[in-house]
Amino acid sequence: MADTILLQVTRYRPEQESEPTVQTYETPLRKDWVVLDALNYIKDKIDGTLSFRWSCRMGVCGSCGMNVNGQPKLTCAAFLSDYAPGPIRIEPMRNFPVVRDLVVEIGAFLEKIRSVKPWIIRREDKPITEGEYLQTPEQMEDYHQYSLCINCSLCYAACPVFGLDPQFVGPAAIALAQRYNLDSRDEGAAQRLSILSDHEGIWGCTFVGECTKVCPKHVDPAGAIQRYKLTAAQDWWLSWLMPRAKS
């Protein structure tokens, strides 16, 4: 294995250029280094002006998502040696506006997450004196997979529907809505369905399935959306067959 590897990094400095450019850096190629380590090496030793987001370095915070050789990846989990001999192409996540270099604007994404009411909704909260809302391990199993999302937004970078229509609520937000819908303690499914059962919601999804493939936490947002579609369709048929029944 060679001692070094080339990184072709997208630069975008809005004060001096109107379009992104590519800058190539040579960094050490160490077996235990991930792409994020190489970017930090560049920042510390070669070019302090390079901007990128990162925090935990262990696949928990979801900050360091970028496109590595065209694939949305957490750079803290993408080993350099897997891309040897290189060069490795590092780009900001697709489908998001680029603020600077590898930093993308995620304000709209966070707003989408908030819009699906990702918290437990009760018709009536029981008094604290009555204790907590209990749940069996089997009931927890129903939504556990969807609760593993770290909001890294790689699924949005992989989703062509979101790329073509930025208004699309998107994979992570819908999977998060399912996480609460399937929670036995929650009673807010009807509220969320009214938000998500329109064209920019679940029906915007054409089931490309790439969101599930790139998810570093195996949340399976594509599966969540298809399950949601089935529930919405069942609700629609029930309301049509039994208009007076209350869901």
Place this chain on the structure above:
Amino acid sequence: MSESFAHSQFHPKWYRQRMSTYWWLWRWAYLKFILREISSAFVAYSVAVILAQIWSLGQGAETYARFNQWLESPVALILNGIALVFVLIHAVTWFNLAPKAVVVKVGGRRVPGILIAGANHALWLVISLVVLWVLIRKG
């Protein structure tokens, strides 16, 4: 959902990459998706051919013979051959995607997706064999 925030005006230089019309050529996964979607058109075409055949049967022996003659023409053979491939792609991908939408639980445990897809494929095979048996028996 609005994409404009209070701070948007202070960032007039966000770079927004436009998605190319040919985005589906970027990646094999996207191309596969487009082929799967296009397969719907061939399903519709196959239905139209069958309906046309039934209609021609209702018009009398001569029209029916003429229609069957068209079915034997090279153009129809090539077209129907392509349609068959896409209809098969459509069916296989549809059944493979079924476990994503359908969650079945037996005894509190979730049935693995491969069994749900497998059951769909098995049912498809059985129905196809029954149809084949009916056709051979009558023929």
